[in-house]
Amino acid sequence: MELDDAYANAAHIAGADAYPARWAAKAAAFREAMSETGHARLDHAYGPGAREALDLFLPRGEPTGLCVFVHGGYWLRFDRSYWSHLAAGALARGWAVAMPSYDLCPDVTIGKITRQIARAVTTAAAEIYGPIALAGHSAGGHLVARMAVAGVLQDDVAQRIHSVVPISPVADLRPLLKTSMNAQLGLDMAAARAESPVLMQPMDIPVTVWVGASERPAFLDQARWLGEAWECPVVEAEGRHHFDVIDALAEPDSKMVQALIG
Structure with a gap:
């Protein structure tokens, strides 16, 4: 369809096919190491469904707060098991990190996935006291942006939100109506509008939009649209594309981690 190539990331990234296996291997090794030291609580249910579960990684000592990372994959693929290693940056700074899967x-x-992530954040918040920082990539960037809108999270959780960092977010879902993947997404114009953060007002919390400077023009546009709509900063990470822009989450001293937890 008209916008298929515009939203096709893998086709424009060298060696794209190797990334998922590499992510999965790093994540598995990270979970094993954290489990061996007693700093991982895996498969914590937040709902009745098989995919309604999260992994919680704990720092050494009392957590400063809770960071939640929501994965991407166009709401069509992946689960939390690919991304565990990305918890390293916030953990090293003393924050607990939760990573949910979703249907x-x-x-x-x-819309149902949005509600699932709200439950996942609420469940993790009941385990860890203190401020809450939200980060998400691609479709996950959309989902954490939705958490920044009043009424999505219950008030006692919303009041604890410290920051939100949507990374390469799909902030306006209307263009997806012109992609072949919409046969699976099932969006019509009303549903696309109802789930588009660019058409909503955020709560009064710090939001920083992040995107790779070498990403597809459509994703640069999406990031800029959200920045303009929400009057928040947009960081274009030099030399980063859609698949490696998230690597900075594993680095304690990265600018991305700084924006997320200060």
């Missing part, structure tokens, strides 16, 4: 389209709607 995928076409089995559920994007």
Whole structure:
């Protein structure tokens, strides 16, 4: 369809096919190491479904707060098991990190996934006291942006939100109506508008939009649209594309981790 190539990331990244296996291997090694030291609580349910579960990684000592990372994959693929290693940056700074899975389209709607992530954040917040920082990548960037809108999270959790960093977010879902993947996403114009953060007002919390400077023009546009709509900073990470822009989450001293937890 008209915008298929515009939103095709892998086709424009050298060696794209190797990334998922590499992510999965790093994540598995990280979970094993954290489990061996007693700093991982895996498969913590936040709902009745098989995919409604999260992994919680704990720092040494009392956590300063809670960071939640929501994965991407166009609401169609992946789960939390690919990304565990990205918890390293916040953990090294003393924050606990939760990583939820969620149901995928076409089995559920994007609206239902939004509600699942709200439950996941609420469940993790009951385990860890203190401020809450939210980060998400691509479709996950959309989902954490939705958490920044009043009424999505219950008030006692929303009041604890310290910062939100949508990374390469899909902030306006309307263009996806012109992609072949919408056969699985099941969006119509009303549903796309109802789930587009660019058409909503955020709560009064710090939001920093992050995107790789070498990403597809459509994703640069999406990041800029959200920055303009929400009047928040947009960081374009030099030399980074859609698949490696998230690597900075594993680095304690990165600018991305600084924006997320200060």
